Amino acid sequence: MPVKVDKNLCNGCGNATEPRCVRVCPGDLLFKDSANRCAVRDPRDCWDCAACIKECPRQALEMYLPVQIGGRGATLKAKSEQGVLSWFLTKPDGTTETFIIKTRTEKSQS
Ligand code: SF4
Numbered sequence: 812m813p814v815k816v817d818k819n820l821c822n823g824c825g826n827a828t829e830p831r832c833v834r835v836c837p838g839d840l841l842f843k844d845s846a847n848r849c850a851v852r853d854p855r856d857c858w859d860c861a862a863c864i865k866e867c868p869r870q871a872l873e874m875y876l877p878v879q880i881g882g883r884g885a886t887l888k889a890k891s892e893q894g895v896l897s898w899f900l901t902k903p904d905g906t907t908e909t910f911i912i913k914t915r916t917e918k919s920q921s
């Protein structure tokens with residue numbers, strides 16, 4: 812399933828010539844369109860790695876989960892902050908669930 816871009820939330824990462832999502836996509840599938848918004852070059856080539864979703868600072872990207880995992884129409888967004896990655900699951904019935912993952916270990920005190 813390709814990622815979906817919310818054109819109302821995406822601001823093209825401002826004036827960046829290479830937005831954060833574009834920079835991290837391993838398949839070079841994302842680009843800035845003429846309206847300064849993220850767009851997907853060839854959606855069929857997206858392999859759902861979620862790298863762009865974790866990288867977007869405005870939560871403008873989301874992906875559909877496979878039916879076997881989330882049910883038909885379940886979507887996933889993410890928000891990455893210092894040391895914490897939050898996943899926001901929206902289920903087919905519209906209810907939501909958040910999963911918070913610590914991404915860095917504290918510095919050792921020794
Ligand atoms: S990282 Fe987010 S805000 Fe920036 S261009 Fe990509 S989708 Fe838009």
Ligand code: SF4
Nearest residue numbers: 836857858860861863
């Ligand atoms: S999910 Fe992965 S492959 Fe698909 S557009 Fe985002 S970064 Fe590229």
